[in-house]
Amino acid sequence: MSLRQVPIDQVIERALNGDRRAIGRLLSLVERGGDDAETIETATHVRARDSHVIGITGAPGAGKSTMVARLVAAFSAADRRPAVVAVDPSSPLTGGAILGDRVRMAEVDTTAFIRSVATRGHSGGLALSVPGSARVLAAAGFDPVIIETVGVGQVEVDVTAAADTTVVVVTPGMGDAVQANKAGLLEVADIFVVNKADLPGASDARRDLELMLELSHVTGQEDADHRPPIIMVNSLEGDGIDAVRTAIAEHRDHLVTTDRLQERRRKRARYEMRVRAELAFGAHLQRRLGEPEFAATVDSVAQGDDTPAAAARKLWQPYA
Amino acid sequence: MPPASSRIVLAKLGLDGHDRGIKVVARMLRDAGMEVIYLGLRQTTDSIVAAVEQEDADAIGLSMHNAGHLTLGPAMLAALDEAGLDVPVIIGGIVPDDDRPILDDAGVAAVLGPGASAEEVVTTVRAAIDFASAGGDETA
Ligand SMILES: Nc1nc2c(ncn2[C@@H]2O[C@H](COP(=O)(O)OP(=O)(O)OP(=O)(O)O)[C@@H](O)[C@H]2O)c(=O)[nH]1
Ligand SMILES: [Mg+2]
Numbered sequence: 001m002s003l004r005q006v007p008i009d010q011v012i013e014r015a016l017n018g019d020r021r022a023i024g025r026l027l028s029l030v031e032r033g034g035d036d037a038e039t040i041e042t043a044t045h046v047r048a049r050d051s052h053v054i055g056i057t058g059a060p061g062a063g064k065s066t067m068v069a070r071l072v073a074a075f076s077a078a079d080r081r082p083a084v085v086a087v088d089p090s091s092p093l094t095g096g097a098i099l100g101d102r103v104r105m106a107e108v109d110t111t112a113f114i115r116s117v118a119t120r121g122h123s124g125g126l127a128l129s130v131p132g133s134a135r136v137l138a139a140a141g142f143d144p145v146i147i148e149t150v151g152v153g154q155v156e157v158d159v160t161a162a163a164d165t166t167v168v169v170v171t172p173g174m175g176d177a178v179q180a181n182k183a184g185l186l187e188v189a190d191i192f193v194v195n196k197a198d199l200p201g202a203s204d205a206r207r208d209l210e211l212m213l214e215l216s217h218v219t220g221q222e223d224a225d226h227r228p229p230i231i232m233v234n235s236l237e238g239d240g241i242d243a244v245r246t247a248i249a250e251h252r253d254h255l256v257t258t259d260r261l262q263e264r265r266r267k268r269a270r271y272e273m274r275v276r277a278e279l280a281f282g283a284h285l286q287r288r289l290g291e292p293e294f295a296a297t298v299d300s301v302a303q304g305d306d307t308p309a310a311a312a313r314k315l316w317q318p319y320a
Numbered sequence: 321m322p323p324a325s326s327r328i329v330l331a332k333l334g335l336d337g338h339d340r341g342i343k344v345v346a347r348m349l350r351d352a353g354m355e356v357i358y359l360g361l362r363q364t365t366d367s368i369v370a371a372v373e374q375e376d377a378d379a380i381g382l383s384m385h386n387a388g389h390l391t392l393g394p395a396m397l398a399a400l401d402e403a404g405l406d407v408p409v410i411i412g413g414i415v416p417d418d419d420r421p422i423l424d425d426a427g428v429a430a431v432l433g434p435g436a437s438a439e440e441v442v443t444t445v446r447a448a449i450d451f452a453s454a455g456g457d458e459t460a
Contacts, residue, residue: 002406004453021405024376028327095325096350102371103360110370118325118355 008036012043015140020113023140027115030132033125041132044139049265051138052252055160057151057185058169059176063195064148065104066235067169067244072108074245075144083113083142085133087126087149087156090118101148113142119156127275130159131268144248151185161188162268164261165251167244169193170209172201177208186212189228191247197232197240206230226254285315326449329377331359331368333396334388341434342383345412345441349381352442365392365399372400372407378449379429384413394426408448412436 003011003025014022029036056064068084075082086101099116102109115133119126134145147163149156160166168189170176180186194205209230229247233240255261288294297314300306330346332339339361346356357375359367372380380400384392393411400407408429415423415431423431429448432441 020373024373028376090355091350094351094353096353096355098346098350098356098358100358100360103358106360106367109367113374115374116357120325
């Protein structure tokens with residue numbers, strides 16, 4: 001029988017007991033949002049707190065999925081139960097997507113739990129659903145939960161930055177480190193990986209990163225007692241993967257011993273609360289704008305008599 | 321709430337190494353607004369079952385050549401059955417007319433030949449998903 005006909009409480013119970021089909025179903029409901037997603041959140045939030053959430057981000061094609069597959073194997077070998085949420089962009093034109101990250105994870109795709117997620121165009125949705133999905137996986141006993149996103153686009157970066165530990169992947173050549181800097185990835189990195197270290201220019205990429213870190217150190221970054229390590233990795237061969245796993249574990253220890261884990265999670269809490277409130281408030285304002293009360297104001301802006309800023313103030317001021 | 325997109329797992333079952341056709345089909349389905357979970361070459365029935373569970377897929381598209389369909393098609397259906405999954409399976413590839421009844425009997429939802437147009441591919445996949453979600457009941 002399809003789980004689609006099973007009451008949600010039962011699906012949740014099965015998922016929390018590790019039933020993979022039920023977990024898969026819950027993830028779909030979380031992505032869809034609405035009442036079911038909230039029911040699932042209620043059932044999973046507290047149970048999820050002990051899992052380590054790791055964000056992996058970097059430019060398209062940097063080798064994130066290949067590296068994640070290696071990391072998953074390394075965590076499994078260390079008796080952990082890793083899960084992966086791999087985010088790929090939807091086509092803005094058709095809403096469809098080709099989610100190809102599993103191709104690189106073929107060796108671990110029956111042991112770990114891997115979920116492919118499309119951005120589905122509505123960025124607010126992604127910002128809610130990815131943390132929600134991570135919670136489902138964590139509550140079902142997976143640890144760590146690894147989130148892969150492409151490091152372009154604010155939401156993708158935000159989603160990864162909401163992890164406990166964020167790994168930024170750059171590659172040799174093409175000024176990748178400089179691009180990462182522009183994309184705002186440098187500020188969010190707890191660990192840097194220079195992947196494809198087998199290719200020429202790897203040491204240049206490392207030097208670029210060191211230089212930029214030096215500069216940001218001067219301007220003061222968020223966590224002054226943690227200097228992000230730079231790890232050289234060849235994900236095709238697996239070189240450097242153990243060093244990445246160790247760095248991730250050390251960062252986690254650092255977070256716990258310095259009480260920064262709670263700080264991180266407060267940051268994540270603020271982020272999720274803000275996104276939720278923005279979505280709800282945005283929908284509310286949209287409704288208000290359609291009400292007769294605002295028709296005259298809308299007309300006056302359209303005719304050039306009133307400015308958009310002044311008119312907008314009439315809309316939001318009552319809440320400020 | 322936006323309507324959920326259909327999600328289809330696309331894979332090449334068996335050993336042959338051509339992925340041109342399946343990549344074209346992946347794009348056709350994406351362009352029709354579906355989410356394609358692309359597994360690529362050399363998949364096994366186990367890896368496909370795992371993907372369908374983890375991805376909560378609505379359908380499976382299998383590309384096969386070298387006459388693998390007669391053994392691999394039914395093997396796939398049996399593996400799904402054993403896992404308790406009733407997800408429609410659509411097979412793409414060269415399937416001689418004589419072999420169709422065997423695949424039908426095994427429970428394959430549809431067969432698409434190599435020359436199928438985008439419209440044919442999309443319509444067939446949609447129909448298979450709709451039919452399955454109506455409980456597989458012809459009169460539903
Ligand atoms: N030479 C070399 N190639 C690598 C390495 N890691 C990955 N690749 C190759 O880089 C290409 C992209 O790898 P993926 O793992 O798909 O990269 P990704 O960052 O996940 O890509 P998107 O998810 O599409 O952004 C593939 O052809 C990999 O085989 C590496 O360490 N060295
Ligand atoms: Mg990837």
